[in-house]
Amino acid sequence: MHDHHDDDLTRRTFLKALGASVALAGLDGCTRIPAEKILPFVDEPAEFTPGVPVHYATSMMLDGYATGLVVEANDGRPTKIEGNPDHPASLGAAGILEQASLLQLYDPDRAKFVRSGTSASTWSDFAHAMAPAALRQRVGAQGAGLALLLEPTSSPLVGDTLASLQRLYPEMRVHYYAPLVPAAASAAFTEVAVIPQYDVHAADVILSVGADFLASGPFHLRYAREFADRRRAPLAGMNRLYVAETGFTVTGATADHRLRCRPREIEPFLESILATLAAASASSSDGWALAVASDLRAHSGASLVIAGDHLSPRAHALVAAINMALGNTGHTVWYVQSPLLGAGQPSVTLPPLVAAMRSGAVDTLVCIGGNPSYMTPRAVGFSEIMRRVPNSVYVGLHENETARDARWFVPAAHYLESWGDARAYDGTYSIVQPLVQPLHHGKSAVEVLLAMTGAPAGHSLAMLRSTAARIGVASDDAGWSTALRQGFVAGTASSRIPATPRPELLARAVPATNSAAGSVDVVFMPGACVHDGSFANNGWLQELPDPVTKLTWDNAALIGPGTARRLGLDTGDPLLLRHASETLTIPALIVPGHPNDVATLHFGYGRTGAEGVAKGVGTNVYQFWPTMDEFVISGVSAERAPGVARTDFAITQTHWTMDGRDQARSDTLGNYRASQRNEKTPQRTPLTIYDPQRRLESPIQWAMTIDLGTCIGCSACVVACQSENNIPVVGRDDVAKSREMHWLRIDRYLEGNEDNPQVVTQPMLCQHCENAPCEYVCPVGATVHSPDGLNEMVYNRCVGTRFCSNNCPYKVRRFNWFDYNDEISETERMARNPDVTVRGRGVMEKCTFCVQRIREAEISAGTNGRTFRGTDVTTACQQSCPTNAITFGSLTEPDSAVMRRREESRLYDVLAELGTEPRVRYLARIRNPNPDLESG
């Protein structure tokens, strides 16, 4: 770490300068660096010490719900986002979107200026134009011509602000829209705005019907943790997961049994389960449903059925009925009132607004966040209608598709730049605390709304404190700081309410639509990495391989192998889909385990806004989406698109089987239990001509244990690693050439037949081999071993022979083929971790076990006179893992988590036969299949 100076620039240019100057200055590695300036503070800030990072609690709202976060700031710049361990939605983990939102803050494409029409304007002009005095002229005294369109939000602050605005404009309309916040779940109940809550931990048997509850949705981090806690010790009450789903999700890949089904088969499947449960004896003709139903019944009260958000209200009602029949309601599942503003009121959805706009009733439309011009079906024609609105305002991070349709544009503040609040999925009140001043003078929704009320600038914090006080935060400064420090207010979760599935939904059996032969069903899903498209301009997420398909920088029509054969398609071939008047040409991607006669499409791609990263990536599927809130369509004709070239996908893992090898091991619980009775496998003695008792001298010996049984492949660790270690984004072309830089990757292997494969996901990172093959081949000693057992990589010594990569059996080393860090904007540089060297062109890099964290912790212990322990360090991947699949610590501390896990007999080394003695060891995945289904 350095003195406080503008080190980003020098760090970046350093290696390049090194090259030139050393070559000229003479035969030496130490360089002559041009004179630098040091800029001290004028006045020393009280809250931090230059060079020492500070952590703040905050929350991020996604699709209306908050997840609590802890954000690290280095010298005033947020550099790393982690989960808030105490927050109910996080439990310490952070998902890929939360973590990558850091890069969104520094996105160089973010809008920087207020715009009016096509000319530049200012915030004060805007505030003036929107102030009641001016606006009343336009929208009438009662505000009949004023409409607001917000993203779904649970923010009490926004609610209070809207209330005060509503007092000014009683006839103002307020609407909420996000494509992936369907009302299906709440529409299933007679009570208004009911959402289900689960206790996954208490469930012995779980049936997920199209629900990716482990990797998406507002509480997935919590559910993943609860799920994993029941699989950590397979012999002690392991749960069982059935998944019936159409698309292939992370949850489906984790399942003990996965039933791939067409969308139309979902409701019959649920019906047959319900019928089986109701009947005294087994009656279903469907063996799978029968087995599942009897398993569920055997665990009545301790089982759980979860329905996916995109399913129909009827499916939700059926699931609720099944849970009720099983006696799960009140135990593993209960219901609360949705904390979303306007939840359950059809009048606040988008269609009434569209109708009003179409009729000319709207004079002024204020659209804050979201991107309705892009994220609505083409049939809605939102873009054109919005253009017809006389006075339209769009407040957003980017000059995107909607901004183009708006008269006024106001740059929005990122959540790390603004005060706010939100509720978690369970209703817990969470505070959004800014870490930086808005980089581009962006405004939050509250600030815009307050401006419309004519409130003075800077009022939002005061407003927030009064809202918080209403909710239960002590109104004094001490109480406020406590709430800020915690990031949320405990005990503010919503109370349980009764919920009854609507009987008419249960009764009415929809006749199965017989679609034309050869047609396919199409399922719409959020992009696993870019969500609904609002994260499409994020390089980390674009380059993050889809957890299931390993596809980057693209979306595709996912089809099953059978459909591919029928249509004569190979991966990358163009597929032409036709439905009603809409057509879509999109490259196909064959996914083993995907049901046949179904195509899964992912939202979020094919952006056309001013975002440089997102532009031209993938295909816009919203164009093909016929109706909002409906995520399944049938009767779609599918054929190979004539005259369209093949797409070369950038897929990071092209070979999906293990070819009879055993790097990612898994077995059934039955076999595992049986193996326990046998003698423990004898301790392997390494075959070596050297002294096998060689001990590394340090009292700490770093090691990592990864539990494949709880790894769900969600890839949060990959983003964490990228953020922590300044890993560059290389772009589509280089990913297609297999040059992605991820130090930690998730390998995904399929076993069994291609129609219904078993999946094992395996985080693969530098194994820190004690006898590292990479080390002895490096001609310059750029990769060597440390006394505490790290395989060190010294970038500044590396000349780039790549010999180390060739000799790495795990292929976890990454090479800077180009000067990837050179193309990064000034703002993105601010996202960098100052404790990690930014690598220049031509050097090798790889996982360091977060050595910067180790050394900082070591130094901190040293300066404070503490004894340094292995538990003082958490690696970034370990920290972010929702399921705690990764443990890290010292081999010399037998009581540490990392060592306790190593006592299990499912422990193994990948490629142990090579004698590399890796310090990363894996616990084999244990599956808990239903014996009734195994035999069949």
Add this chain to the structure above:
Amino acid sequence: MHDQTLTPGVYMAEFSSAAELNSAVRVLSGHGYTLLETYSPVPLTPGIPRRRSRLPIVVFIAGLLGGAASYAIQWYANVYSYPLDIGGRPAHAVPAFLIATFEGTVLCASLAAFVGLFVVARLTRPWNPVFEIDGFERATIDRYWLAVNPADKLTVPDPTPGDLRRLSPLRIVRLETQS
């Protein structure tokens, strides 16, 4: 005779074939001449007694020194100066060090052979008294020259021209320049 000690008064006789030169040397040696030197486009083995070359021993020693130095450098660098834990292997990796040691041996020995030859055979000198002889150019093409130093036949009058003439060379030249 050493061809670098040509003195004025040396007679040079030109022959048209190796056989003639060889027999000339035989005859003159029979006359007791010892200070003889031949010049030929191809190597000849006419039996002029010469000092045993020191080149092989020089090369041998240079090779030993080169090998020792190579090994020493490796040992100093990887064992003494900055020993590092590399792949769990011992710092003093004898088999690994042997390769560069071998190469160092060959390199130094070869350099010694090359430089040594240039030094002992005085190959760094573009000029030599024999080059002053017109027509000596053909000594590298197809003519065979014999140099006879009369110094070891110090009878008066100088018998050498006569002895040479009896061998019927193409011509005889008396060298006037000091080497």
Add this chain to the structure above:
Amino acid sequence: MSVSRAPAAATKSESFPLLKGNEGDAALTDHLLASLWSTPRAWWLLFALSSLGTLLLLATVTYTVVRGIGTWGNNIPVAWAFGITNFVWWIGIGHAGTFISAFLLLLNQRWRGSINRVAEAMTIFALVNAGLFPVLHLGRPWFFYWLIPYPATMNVWPNFKSALPWDVAAVSTYFTVSLLFWYLGLVPDLASARDRAPTRTRRLIYGIFAMGWRGSGFQWQRYRIAYVLLAGLATPLVISVHSVVSLDFSITQLPGWHSTIFPPYFVVGAIYSGLAMVLILLIPLRRALNLYDVITRKHLDAIAKLMLTMGLILTYSYVMETFMAWYSANTAERYTYLVSRPFGPYAVTYWIMTLLNVVSPQLFWMRRLRTNTVALFLISGGILVGMWMERFIIIVTSLNRDFLTSSWHTYFPTWVDWGLLAGSVGFFGFLFLLFVRWVPSVAISEVKELRQQQAPARLAGDHDA
């Protein structure tokens, strides 16, 4: 140059005479020096062509250095590809030169005399090309000197456990020794050129390089000692260099590389490809410079026989490494040898390589083809291609599918990769053409000596039917 033993009686049983013609020594010398004084049009044509190749090399090298190694097709897992393939190929080609000049010298094979100059020049130019690639393929080529032990203020050193500093030592030693050996052999001929050059300027230039050679008995005697010493040193060296290069691969754990057969296998392959290159160079040169009397069918026949021998040993190596992979019962090894190479994404190169390296030399069992210049030229060209493919297969098909199936990824060369390969061939031609133009391409003094030794036999009656 040959050691002083009686002419081998074996010549009697040979079918072809080693040398033909009855020109006088002067005429022979002038004949062999003729290419130094006049420039035929064909030379200019070829020179222009090879200059273009050289420009291509310069352009691709510059582009690589400026933009980065990413301009190549390499990736992870295939971190080495064309660059190292070219390196091994060129350095292998170089081996035949030393093999012919030093190894055959020690074995008293007199037929080497007419062709050793060309072979040695080929060695040097091949090494120039070979030396380019290891430096160029570095991520940061400007730090190549970190592989050399020197007292840095960083106090860090190369790691001598790695095969790459061995390479540096082996290749630089090999280059130096080859250069010395070549130059030493040239000295008497440079003196001939000095004494035969038509203009004073040329005489001066050749005179400077001849360094005062005058062919005295003393010089000749010391010269022969030094020459034999260098040959003795170069012979183990030539064995060692490709062995060391093979260690770049065999010290690793990678299936397809991790093999103890590699050193001899590589050396044989090297000589094999080198002999092919010698023929590729000699056959046109013999025609262009009218060297039929000096480079006779006897030479072609001997080289072809040697190539057949090398080809057979190489075939044995191919069979052995495949057998060992099967016999090891190791999944990854078996996959690489039994599945990936013959049937994987690069199977085409594998089968072409087998055809060119294993099948095509079998034609040399036929005596007629051993002396048929067209056949020799074509088969040699094929072997050069085949040997390049062999290195490509060893490097790329081992890397692209190794232990973890998740990392499997194919490699495709870019135009820069092809440009560097083509450019290096052009540069080789460029250097060789300059060599032919400026330096006697046959060891004149050795040929003259050989003729004198053979004179009685030739007078006794020509064997040539």
Add this chain to the structure above:
Amino acid sequence: MGALFPRWTNTAARAMLIAAACTFAGIPVALMAWVRTPNATRQYKPVDQPIAFDHRIHVTGQKIDCTYCHFTVERSASAGIPPSTICVPCHDQRWMESSVLEPVARSIQTRQPIKWNRVHTLPDFVYFNHAIHVAKGVGCETCHGRVDQMASVYQSAPLTMSWCVSCHRDPAPSLRPTSAITTMGWTVPASRQQLGQKLMHDYRVRQMTNCTTCHR
């Protein structure tokens, strides 16, 4: 016709060969020697600063401890470049009006930092941490020299890696009691080696020569 080369070329040729050999060997040797000179390491060159701040007056004259201004040295990687306001408590209004302190006054008024020129520069891949060195008994003077005698601060140590490593290999001779960390001209006790060994033990000082000690 005579010889092609005149006689003097014999001498000339040998002289040129020897000269070429010397150049060939001499250039690397000269370069290696040069990088060790203070000229190459930028030692002993006083660096001009925007303010004529004289450490002699403040350290020797006023006996101000190093940590008064460089106050993060014990807890941060950075020793801390003092903020402009740190001058104020001692230099009252009258001083501030003097031309010497004008940049400080201007900085405080305009809230713009003073642009100091860096004296001790390490490459960005070197992570040096002041706090741990201070805690383990490495004095300011050990690396920064007699700052109390410097009118303008200059770099007194070569800051080459071998210089760093020499101490990391054998820390004992460079250690002093933590009470004397900021002492300038600390008198080395007679039992230097003994003290060093004792401090190594007391402060739990280790030899840290593995790469990630400094390069991460």
